[in-house]
Amino acid sequence: MMRVAILGEQNFSLIDGSTIWLLNVCKLISLQHDIEPVLVLSHPLTNDLLAKELPERVKIVRFEEISHLLAPGADRLDAASASLALGVAERLHGPLDRVFVRGARFLESLVHEPDWRQRVVAYTPETLPDLTRPEPAWLLAAREARIPLVVQSEIAKQAMEALSNYPAQVVHVVPPIVFDDAEREPRANSPVRLCYSGKIDPNYGIDWLLEFCETLPDQSDLAATIIAGKDSFRARHPEFFKKFDVFRSDVLSGFVQNVEYHSNLSHAEAKAQMSKAHFAFCLRHAKYDDVIEISTKIVEFSSLGVPPILNDTALNRSLFGEDYPYYVDILSENVVERLHEIMASVGTESYELAQARTTEIASQFSASKLSDKLGTAIRGFSDAAFVDEGSKRRILIATHERKFLNQFLDQVRGDPNIDIVWQHWKTTTQYGPQAPNVPPDVDTVFCEWACENAVWHSHNKRQGTKLIVRLHRFEAFRDFPARINWEAVDALIVVSEYFRDMMVEDHGVDPDRIHILPQYIDWDQLQRSKHPDANFTLGLVGINPFDHKRFDRAIDFFAKLRQKDPRFQLAVRSVMPWQIGWVWDADNDDKVKFENVFNRIFADPVLQGSVRFDPAGPDMEEWYRGIGTILSSSDTEGCHTSVMEALASGSDAVVYNWPGARSLFDEHVEDDMADAVDRVIAFADDPAQPEKRRAFSQSMKQYDVVKFTRDFFQL
Incomplete structure (x- = not known):
């Protein structure tokens, strides 16, 4: 059983897209029966609405259990104490095999600590680099160590590869996870209802939503539902929140007709209200047009059969298709007029197309389809059985250059049945910093490159070990092959028939010991x-x-x-x-x-x-x-x-x-x-x-x- 800590910067007492993501990640990992999840809370739990929805398998390390590590009066876990908090988790629940981390501060700390670096699996929703600033230090260290990285979309993966040089083989696409477990409320034919669910953020188009709601008293066939999460950036936008507070008060007092306002709902209760809507309000201001993070709310509305109204962006078009009828060009269209136009389309071919598309989208983001993807990313090694059940392999790799091994090593990273140790050679001819030797518990020596490393090991082979040598074109035409004791080599890997024939004819290598394995690709x-x-x-x-x-x-x-x-x-x-x-x-x-x-x-x-x-x-x-x-x-x-x-x-x-x-x-x-x-x-x-x-x-x-x-x- 693999034990995995889940550590994020999110305050699990608040309800917004990122905390719903955290809840769903815990649910998804719980579906992996060979993984035991341990949620480490970075804030005090003052509202347990989300915590009540955690599966029983999820162990919780509460903030109170780690607060003694922090400065007096601290109200959240700081980056410097992240490793100490994980140590507490280990004392409470046992050794941790992996740490699934969201948040630049925590990543910054953990990827620079040798004891945790190889156990980290990173998550980032923000993949477009800020070209005006240096790359984050966590990203530099994670890339060098080939730390598995989880992103939300194919576009995000492409950005990490092309703009941040992150190795494609360890970037895993796991979109927002949706659990279709909501008690759906019956949807009335009339009025046609628009629903917003999420935090109250001025950049989330709330001004357009309020303006739309102001038109509803004269529209008995239209209605709106607002399911409010936390207020965001209140101090930065006093005028906006002054207006919003008046609106909220008027709605709750009954002065605004055809508008429902809900807050402090559980996630399940919120989804039940969302399911009553005909459309989802998912517009954002242009500030978010270049974001390549898929909104959890968009996916949730789709799973409920509620077509979202979306910004006309490349990400949304890649997800919903070019022919999706409910895009809004916020820079050239009157948003409120466009909302009325869209809501008048219920019952048309456009609405039927949108509902069919949301069904397709929801199927892509179902838990059953994504649990294995996240499980593979977290395990960090392929699910292919490379070693017979009950067997273990301890392999010493002797080489001066690892560049052709990276993807091979990604396949076995963290596999409990495969242990790899390294013998570093300074150059093709010089070992270092220590004289070569083979520890007694090593069963196989693998010489990557048939250079002086292979010469030494072929003349110093320890009884009971296997010796495998891989020959590249580079050394085939040098003097190394002539000095290797080929009788001691159990297997020689070459990349083509041409080099097999060369090694047989020029060096007398037994053809039965030669195996043609061209340099692999990640197909x-x-x-x-x-x-x-x-x-x-x-x-x-x-x-x-x-x-x-x-x-x-x-x-x-x-x-x-x-x-x-x-x-x-x-x-x-x-x-x-x-x-x-x-x-x-x-x-x-x-x-x-x-x-x-x-x-x-x-x-x-x-x-x-x-x-x-x-x-x-x-x-x-x-x-x-x-x-x-x-x-x-x-x-x-x-x-x-x-x-x-x-x-x-x-x-x-x-x-x-x-x-x-x-x-x-x-x-x-x-x-x-x-x-x-x-x-x-x-x-x-x-x-x-x-x-x-x-x-x-x-x-x-x-x-x-x-x-x-x-x-x-x-x-």
Whole structure:
């Protein structure tokens, strides 16, 4: 049983979208029968309306149980005491395996504490960075440690990847969770009712709502319900709240007709009132137009069959569709007039469409669909069974460079049956800071890269352990393989048939011990829709060094393509050669070769304006959405992961026939890349292109990281 603390900055005594989110998270985690939730309250509980709705499985650490850690008179948990509060939770309920954290202050504290860093799972609804400020320190540390991060929408995930360089593999999309457990009140045919439920925030369009309510005394067929949460920013907006207080008093005194006002309702009572409405008022002022957090209230109204009236924003259109009839352009339309127009549509085709759409939305956000997603994010390791039940593995990984292991490690992060320890090598030839050794409880040594690490371990193998070595292209042509004691190596991993044959012929390695496992890809993360201009965009990943990647060959091909069809563009994603000292300052003519190619790009009329250079970055899954065909122009490669990733994303490929290419990408390989010009043009215009893209993608599923991880543990 895994024990998970839930820690948020929210005051659980108040009722608003964020505390409803916290309640629903507790409910959702409770559905995971192998996870025991422990809610750590950051404020005193002065109103138990939400607490009464917590499942019995949720253990609660009350503020009073941690208040002795704080300064006298403190009314909330401070960031500096977060780890101490979690220590109290452990003393009361047992060791914590994970901490699910919402709130920048708490994250800031916990990700910098070694004892908690690897147990944190972060949640953030705010994913658009403020470019006027440095990145938050918690985000820098969390990204470096590949801490699992939960966001609310695909747009938010894309923003984290593209704008904050967060690794796609550890960003999990878990939208607001809705439990369809409300006692629904019967909905009267008349009057047509508009409902608002949430905090009283001036930026939540409450001024428009009040103005609309003022028109109701003369509209006997219309009504409004306001279910009020807390007042927000009262001190900042005295004039607004002065007007609102008068309105509230008039409604409660009966002076305002056709308006109901409720406050201090339980969550269940609020949803029962919401279900009586025909429409939900979910408009906000323009301040919130660029927010990419999905409103819990929008999802709740949808689950109740109440169509929400929404701002006309990209997020709302991505969720409800372009044809949803109840968007409001708050900058160009009269909001109150538009509300009347919408409310007059009950019974029309537009209303039926909106109700059908809310049913679709609610199904996407149901607890049954999302509980496993949140469970996977919290566990931090794949649910695939990599180790036989009852078995445990303790693996020592010896390497100078971990960059090709990250996604593999994400699969097993925190798996109680898999324990990974590290042996750090300074370089390909030097260990450090300590002399290498193999602890007695290690059952397997994995040498990532067949360099001096593999040489040492092959000559110092301890009896009873297994030794697995992975060979990349880099070291295959150096002296390391000749000095490895291959008799001591239980399994050699290579990336293609070409390297298998090389190791058999040149070094006498037993072919039965060689396993072809190309560098893995995260196939699921690459299943994203293509951008409209992808059909006519070629992609090239990496141009350094010159004689390896052969940038000139790619440009030759692209020029021939442009001569025949000028619709095409080329996107080059790479570090520039002058940014790499060993490339730009090398004692060879590579610098001149690069300069010649760049001069050609800017001078040749066929190429001018058609080549763009995208800076290198980790958000490759998003970048491939804009690529219709990937190029591989290299003289040599191991398995060219970018081609595998692009094909998995649904791109076509043109691959120069480098050694080993045909064993991986046969139908895409050309002895002369120019022979593919007509193929690329035909593919861009092919009516059957969607089916072909799906076929390309399926052909790469065999290289998914989950399969690689399973194969590795079989070794």
